Amino acid sequence: MNIKCVIYNKILLIVFLYLLIVLVWVCGQLSVDSSELRFAKLIETSIECQTSAIKNENQLIIFAPSKKIAGTLAHSLCTDDVVAKQYGAVVSYWRYNTTESFEFVGKGIADLILTKNNIMEAFKAETTYNYQPVVGFSDYTAFFISAKEKPKIAKEYFLGKRIGLLDYPTSRSGHILPKQIFKELDINLENLNIVYASSHDALRDLLANGKVDIIASFWQESDAKRFSKNYITPLKNNIAGTRWYLKMPHNNTDLLCSVQAHLLAMSQEQSLHYYKGAQSFWQCDNDVVTFKRDEI
Incomplete structure (x- = not known):
């Protein structure tokens, strides 16, 4: 009989403690406004901006080698009329280590990416995802x-x-x-x-x-x-210098020419002479968009 009482008392104690924990948790939830909880990102790796087509759920994904380039290009493209006709937002990622671009290229995540031609060749990304060079830098x-x-x-x-x-x-x-x-x-x-x-x-x-x-x-x-x-x-x-590649699963020449214009304009604002010398791969001045050269 004593053993049963001891077991019964332990069960009651456990139930009481459990209910007490639940009660404390509920009180905590009621006393804290969840909207006030904002946890800062420890490592910021992307920036997002909206186009004028805020209801469009499609996103233009960019991968750049630095935060400055990622931010400048994203905000530039978010104001573009052609981009706004196709996307509701531009999301620009950046990494300082070239190897971290492998996933964006290998899985075709990025719509627009600055990388080396040997990386594109290694993943066969040009044939798999139809990445096309848009702007390149000198050898x-x-x-x-x-x-x-x-x-x-x-x-x-x-x-x-x-x-x-x-x-x-x-x-x-x-x-x-x-x-x-x-x-x-x-x-x-x-x-x-x-x-x-x-x-x-x-x-x-x-x-x-x-x-x-x-x-x-x-x-x-x-x-x-x-x-x-x-x-x-x-x-x-x-x-061969690095190149900006645009994923072209469709013959989206309006987007290609618009992106190329923004990249060329951005290159003129760079401090280093090498990055000022960006050259385009496409002729966009005529009614028919044509590829100009295989290499820069």
Whole structure:
């Protein structure tokens, strides 16, 4: 009998505690206005704006390499009449690491994306999703850059050097080409002192601050303020520049020409000479829209 009483009392206690917890939760819900609960995003990775067609549920998806470009392009396209005829909003995503664009290209998520032609080729995205190049940037040359001497393409030169490379494998100038050089020179990567960086700017900071002896990157006009042009050695010339691609499952030439015009206008506002030199792939001045060239 005593055992039954003990068990009964425990059951009553458990039920009481459970009901008490429910009562406290209900009181908490009634005392808090859920509309006031707003949790800030820890990492902001996109921006959205509405077109004049606010009832249209279709969204134009953009993928850009930086927040500034993503925001500028989104707000520009949201005011466009052609875009408003087809979309109710423009959503622009950005990532600073090139590898993070793989999903947007590989799954065809992005309607408009700035990426490299070798990534498009790797995912066969041009044939799978009919991505078309709209605006491209000039070919460039990859270099080994040093702060104190002209780099040599020789096995003995690299041994013992602190070498700065990019930590994402799709970069041609900062990763692919220098590693190809090392392979051609029969250098085991394990025998090299490689320091990886997350961006080309970070590579330049490593070199300027004496953290590395040499980096692999491209040369830009502003580099002359920090380094000597006498201390660069080319790895490869005529590397295809990045391109803006538009997904074209339909022959949507109105959208293509409108997007191209916005991209060209945006390029003129860039501070770097390289990005000012954007060139179009399509002839939109005539009644019939035509493709101008295969490469820029």
